[in-house]
Amino acid sequence: MRRRVARAFARHERLRLGLELSAPIAWLVVIYIGSLVALLVTAFYRLKTDPTGLITTIDSTLHLDNIRRLWDESVYRTTALRTLESAGIVTVVDAAVALPLAFYMAKVASRPARRALVVAVTMPLWAGYLVKGYAWRALLDPSGGALHEIFGHTPGFGFASTTIVLSYQWFPYMVIPLYAGLDRLPDSLLEASTDLGAKAGRTFRSVVLPQLRPAIVAGSIFTFSLTLGDFYMNRIVGGTNEFIGNVVYREFSVNLPFAAAYSLVPVAIMVVYLLVARATGALEEL
Amino acid sequence: MYLSRPARWCLRIWCALVLVVLYAPIVYVARLSVNTAKNFAWPPSGFTLTWWQRAYHEPGPRLALLHSAQTGLWAAGIALVLGTLAAFALTRHSFFGRTPISLAVVLPIALPGIVTAIALLSAFQRLGIDLSLETLVVAHATFCVVIVYNNVAARLRRLAPSLEEASADLGGDPFQTFRFVTFPMMRSALLAGGLLAFALSFDEIIVTTFTAAPSYKTLPLWFADNFSRPNAIPVVNVVATFVVLASTIPVYLAQRISDGAATFSAETRG
Amino acid sequence: MKRYHHAAIGALVLVLFAAACGSSSKGTGSNATSGGSTSVPTLQAIGKGEGSLSVLAWPGYAENGSTEKDVNWVTPFEQATGCKTTVKTFGTSDEAFNLFHTGAYDVVSASGDSSLRSVANGDAAPINTKLLTNYNDLWVNLRAKRWNTVNGVVYGVPHGWGANLLMYNANVVKPAPTSWSVVFDSKSPYKGKVTAYDSPIYIADAALYLMKHQPDLKITDPYALDDTQFTATINLLKQQHSIVGEYWSDYLKEQEAFTKQSLVLGTTWQVITNLVQGDKTAPPVKAVIPSEGSTAWSDSWELYAKTKHPNCAYMWMNWITKPDVQAQVAEWFGEAPANLKACALTKAKDHCSIYHASDQSFYNKLYYWTTPTAKCVDGRTDVTCKSYADWTAAWDQIKGS
Numbered sequence: 001m002r003r004r005v006a007r008a009f010a011r012h013e014r015l016r017l018g019l020e021l022s023a024p025i026a027w028l029v030v031i032y033i034g035s036l037v038a039l040l041v042t043a044f045y046r047l048k049t050d051p052t053g054l055i056t057t058i059d060s061t062l063h064l065d066n067i068r069r070l071w072d073e074s075v076y077r078t079t080a081l082r083t084l085e086s087a088g089i090v091t092v093v094d095a096a097v098a099l100p101l102a103f104y105m106a107k108v109a110s111r112p113a114r115r116a117l118v119v120a121v122t123m124p125l126w127a128g129y130l131v132k133g134y135a136w137r138a139l140l141d142p143s144g145g146a147l148h149e150i151f152g153h154t155p156g157f158g159f160a161s162t163t164i165v166l167s168y169q170w171f172p173y174m175v176i177p178l179y180a181g182l183d184r185l186p187d188s189l190l191e192a193s194t195d196l197g198a199k200a201g202r203t204f205r206s207v208v209l210p211q212l213r214p215a216i217v218a219g220s221i222f223t224f225s226l227t228l229g230d231f232y233m234n235r236i237v238g239g240t241n242e243f244i245g246n247v248v249y250r251e252f253s254v255n256l257p258f259a260a261a262y263s264l265v266p267v268a269i270m271v272v273y274l275l276v277a278r279a280t281g282a283l284e285e286l
Numbered sequence: 287m288y289l290s291r292p293a294r295w296c297l298r299i300w301c302a303l304v305l306v307v308l309y310a311p312i313v314y315v316a317r318l319s320v321n322t323a324k325n326f327a328w329p330p331s332g333f334t335l336t337w338w339q340r341a342y343h344e345p346g347p348r349l350a351l352l353h354s355a356q357t358g359l360w361a362a363g364i365a366l367v368l369g370t371l372a373a374f375a376l377t378r379h380s381f382f383g384r385t386p387i388s389l390a391v392v393l394p395i396a397l398p399g400i401v402t403a404i405a406l407l408s409a410f411q412r413l414g415i416d417l418s419l420e421t422l423v424v425a426h427a428t429f430c431v432v433i434v435y436n437n438v439a440a441r442l443r444r445l446a447p448s449l450e451e452a453s454a455d456l457g458g459d460p461f462q463t464f465r466f467v468t469f470p471m472m473r474s475a476l477l478a479g480g481l482l483a484f485a486l487s488f489d490e491i492i493v494t495t496f497t498a499a500p501s502y503k504t505l506p507l508w509f510a511d512n513f514s515r516p517n518a519i520p521v522v523n524v525v526a527t528f529v530v531l532a533s534t535i536p537v538y539l540a541q542r543i544s545d546g547a548a549t550f551s552a553e554t555r556g
Numbered sequence: 557m558k559r560y561h562h563a564a565i566g567a568l569v570l571v572l573f574a575a576a577c578g579s580s581s582k583g584t585g586s587n588a589t590s591g592g593s594t595s596v597p598t599l600q601a602i603g604k605g606e607g608s609l610s611v612l613a614w615p616g617y618a619e620n621g622s623t624e625k626d627v628n629w630v631t632p633f634e635q636a637t638g639c640k641t642t643v644k645t646f647g648t649s650d651e652a653f654n655l656f657h658t659g660a661y662d663v664v665s666a667s668g669d670s671s672l673r674s675v676a677n678g679d680a681a682p683i684n685t686k687l688l689t690n691y692n693d694l695w696v697n698l699r700a701k702r703w704n705t706v707n708g709v710v711y712g713v714p715h716g717w718g719a720n721l722l723m724y725n726a727n728v729v730k731p732a733p734t735s736w737s738v739v740f741d742s743k744s745p746y747k748g749k750v751t752a753y754d755s756p757i758y759i760a761d762a763a764l765y766l767m768k769h770q771p772d773l774k775i776t777d778p779y780a781l782d783d784t785q786f787t788a789t790i791n792l793l794k795q796q797h798s799i800v801g802e803y804w805s806d807y808l809k810e811q812e813a814f815t816k817q818s819l820v821l822g823t824t825w826q827v828i829t830n831l832v833q834g835d836k837t838a839p840p841v842k843a844v845i846p847s848e849g850s851t852a853w854s855d856s857w858e859l860y861a862k863t864k865h866p867n868c869a870y871m872w873m874n875w876i877t878k879p880d881v882q883a884q885v886a887e888w889f890g891e892a893p894a895n896l897k898a899c900a901l902t903k904a905k906d907h908c909s910i911y912h913a914s915d916q917s918f919y920n921k922l923y924y925w926t927t928p929t930a931k932c933v934d935g936r937t938d939v940t941c942k943s944y945a946d947w948t949a950a951w952d953q954i955k956g957s
Contacts, residue, residue, distance in 0.1 A: 017379045024372035028390045035409030049930045075956035104297040125485045126533035127312050130509045131526040135311035138326040143818040146328045229398020242955045253654040254948040263401045270396045346622045500660045501642035
C-alpha cells in the first residue's frame with residue numbers, strides 16, 4: 001500500500017501538489033481571507049437609526065458613506081499619514097540599527113559569540129510587550145524619568161516616544177531576517193570582492209546590500225505592519241497621539257462598518273507594499 | 287571580508303550599545319521586581335523579595351503561563367504543518383495561482399493585528415462559534431504559518447533539488463527521501479520557525495484580546511488585567527522577569543541544535 | 557509575457573476575493589441586532605445553579621483574592637451557590653461593550669455610556685426585579701433610571717456610583733480651582749500637564765461646562781446635544797486638546813502621572829485620588845466637585861440575553877447587592893454603594909458620607925453617564941440629537957486634531 005501511494009506521488013506531481021496545498025489553502029483562504037473579505041464588505045454598510053431614535057442598527061445595503069467620510073474628513077488622512085510616517089521611521093531606524101549588528105553576528109563574531117548574540121537579541125521578545133511599554137514609560141517620563149535624570153532630556157510623551165518604543169518593540173523582528181540573510185551570504189563572495197581590491201565600504205554597498213535586499217524587505221514587512229496596527233503604545237507613551245489602530249479600536253464597538261472601512265487603509269497599504277516587494281523579486285526570497 | 291581593526295571595534299561598540307538599549311527596560315523591570323514601591327516610577331527604591339514570594343504563591347500567573355504555553359504550542363504545531371506544506375508546494379512546484387497563494391500566506395502577518403482580530407471575531411460571531419481555546423489557536427496559527435513558511439521556504443530554495451532527485455534515482459520513495467534526505471536538512475529551519483512562531487504567539491495581545499475565551503487568560507492578557515488593578519504592578523514585574531530568565535533555556539537549546547544542523551547543511555552544501 | 561502574467565495574477569486575486577465574498581456575504585446580512593430574536597425568556601423563579609458563571613467587570617468589582625488575599629467576595633459566592641465564577645476585567649466602557657457582545661459573559665457591570673448600547677443591540681436581557689432580594693434596598697435615585705431602564709423595562713441592577721471629580725496637585729495648582737474652566741482654558745498656565753478622560757463620553761463634561769457658561773446654547777442636558785450645541789462643545793474640546801498632556805483611560809497611568817507630576821490637573825475618579833494620596837512619594841493631591849457640578853457614573857449589572865447560566869447570574873446579582881458585599885466592594889473600589897444598608901457595615905464609618913451615598917443635594921449636582929441617542933434624551937422632539945456614534949466620530953476628530 002505504502003509503495004503504491006509512494007509510486008503515485010512520485011509519478012504524479014499534481015497529486016502531490018494538491019495534497020501539499022489543500023490544507024494551507026483551506027486554512028488561509030477559507031478561514032482567513034473569508035473572514036477578511038466579509039469584514040471588508042462590511043465597510044460598505046452603514047449605520048442607520050430606527051424610527052424611535054433609540055437603536056442604531058447596521059444597514060447592509062451597499063453604500064459609499066464610510067469611504068466618503070474617510071475622504072472628506074481630513075483627520076483620518078492626517079492620522080493615517082502619521083501612522084505611515086511612524087511605520088516608515090520605525091522601519092528605517094530598525095534596519096539601520098540592525099544591519100551592523102546582524103553583520104557582526106553573521107560575519108565577524110566567533111561561533112560561541114554568535115550563538116550568544118542570537119539568543120541575546122531574541123530574548124527581549126519574551127519580556128511582555130505591555131510590561132516593556134510601561135518600563136519605557138518610566139524611562140521616558142518628562143518629569144523625572146530615567147532619561148531625564150541621566151541625559152537631562154526626553155522627548156516627552158507623544159509621537160516621538162511612540163515611534164521610539166515601537167522601534168524598540170519590533171527590533172528583533174528586523175534583526176532575525178537580516179542575520180539569516182547575511183548568514184546565507186557565502187564568505188567566499190566577500191573574499192572575492194576584497195581580492196578584487198574593494199574596500200569594506202565598497203564591498204558592503206556593491207555585494208552585501210544587493211544580496212541582502214530580500215532580507216531587509218522581509219524584516220520591513222514585520223516592522224511596518226506591526227506599527228500600522230499598533231494602538232497600545234500610543235496609550236502608554238503616546239500622550240495625545242493617535243494612530244489608525246486607536247481609531248479602529250474605538251470605532252469597532254460603535255460603528256463596525258466605519259471601523260472596517262478605515263482598516264481598509266492599512267490593508268491597502270500593505271497589499272501595495274507586498275506587491276511592490278514582489279515586483280522587486282524580494283517576496284520570492286522572503 | 288577583510289575589516290580593519292578600528293572597523294571591527296566600531297562594530298563591537300555598536301553591538302554593545304544596541305544590547306544596552308535592548309536590555310535597559312528589561313533590567314529596569316527586573317530591578318522593579320524587587321522594588322519596595324508599587325509602581326513603575328523612576329527611580330526605584332529599596333529592596334524586597336516579597337513580590338517574588340507573592341508571585342510564587344499566586345495561582346494567577348502560573349495559570350497564565352500555562353495557557354500561553356499551551357496556545358503557543360498548538361499554534362506553532364499547526365503552523366509547522368501548514369507552513370511546511372505551503373513551503374513545499376510554493377517552492378517546489380510552479381503552477382497557476384502560485385502568486386496569490388503566496389500572498390495569502392504572508393497576508394496574516396502583513397496585515398495589522400487589529401484587522402485580523404476584528405475580521406476573525408466577526409466571523410466567529412456570525413457562525414455562532416463560542417470563543418474558546420480553539421478559536422484562539424485558530425487565530426494564532428493563522429499568523430504563525432508565515433513564520434514557519436519563511437524559514438522552511440528559505441531553506442528549500444537553498445537546498446538543491448538534486449539531492450532529492452539523487453535519492454529518488456537511488457530508489458528512495460518520496461517518504462524515504464523526505465525522512466532521510468529532506469527532513470534532516472530542514473530540521474534547523476523547522477526548529478527556528480517553530481520557536482519564532484511560539485514566541486510570536488506567546489506575547490501576542492491584540493488578536494488575543496478579541497479571540498480568547500474569557501476564562502482563558504494568556505500571559506499578556508493577565509498583564510493587561512493587572513495593569514488596571516491597584517497594587518498588582520510588582521507581581522507583574524516579577525512574572526515578566528521570570529519569563530525572560532526562563533526563556534533563555536529553550537532559546538539556547540534550540541540555538542545549539544540548529545547550529546549543529548546548520549553546520550551539517552553547510553557541509554552538504556559544500 | 558510578463559505583463560500577461562501580472563494580469564492573470566490580478567484576475568485570480570479578484571476571483572479569490574469574490575469567491576470568499578460570495579460565500580460569506582450571506583452571513584453578513586444578519587448583523588449585531590439579530591441577537592434579540594433568540595434570547596432566552598425572562599426567568600420567573602431562580603432555580604438550581606448551572607454550576608458556572610462568567611463575570612465581566614470593572615477591575616475591583618469582582619475580586620477573588622488574586623489581587624489581594626483578603627479582598628475576596630467571589631470565592632464565598634462560589635461556596636454559597638456552587639457557581640464556579642470566572643472574572644474578566646475591562647478598562648473602558650467600549651471594551652466592556654465589545655466583550656459583552658462576544659457572548660462569552662453572563663453578566664457585566666455596565667456604566668451608563670455602554671448599558672443602553674447593549675440593550676439597543678440585543679445583548680442585554682430584561683431583568684425580573686421580583687427575583688432580586690435586595691432590589692428595594694438600593695437607593696431610589698439609582699433604580700429605574702434612563703441609563704438602566706428602557707420604556708419601563710429594567711435592564712440593569714444598580715451596583716455603585718461615583719462622580720468624575722477634578723483632581724489637582726495642590727503644590728502646583730494655585731489657587732485651588734473651583735471651576736472646570738481651568739481644564740478648558742487654552743491659555744492655561746498648566747498647558748501640557750492637563751489630563752482628560754479618553755472616551756467619547758467625556759464630551760458630556762465639556763457640554764456641562766457650556767451648559768453653565770454659555771446659556772445662549774440652551775443646553776439642558778449634557779447628553780442631549782443638537783447640531784449647534786454639539787459643534788460648540790466639540791470646538792471647546794479641540795481647543796482643550798492643545799493643553800492636554802495625556803488622555804487617560806486606565807488608572808495606573810493617571811496614578812503614575814500624578815505621582816510623577818507629569819500631570820497636575822484633570823478629571824479623575826475618587827479611587828485614583830485615594831491611590832495617589834496613599835503613596836508617600838506623591839505630591840499632595842485633592843479632588844473636588846467644581847461649581848458647575850460634574851458628570852458621574854452609575855454602574856449597573858446587566859444580564860446577557862442568551863445566557864446559559866441565568867440562575868447563577870441572578871444569584872450573582874443578589875450576592876453583589878447584599879449589604880455586606882456592597883460594603884466591601886464600595887470600600888475596595890472607592891465608590892458609593894447602591895445598597896444603603898451597606899453604610900452601616902463599612903470599616904471606615906464615614907465611608908458613605910465621604911462618597912455622599914445618600915446625599916440628595918450632592919446627587920442633584922451630578923449628571924450621570926447615559927448613552928446619547930438620536931432621539932434627544934432630554935425629551936426634545938423638534939430636533940434630532942447626536943447619537944453615540946456621532947460622539948465617537950467627533951472624538952476621532954478631537955484626538956486627531
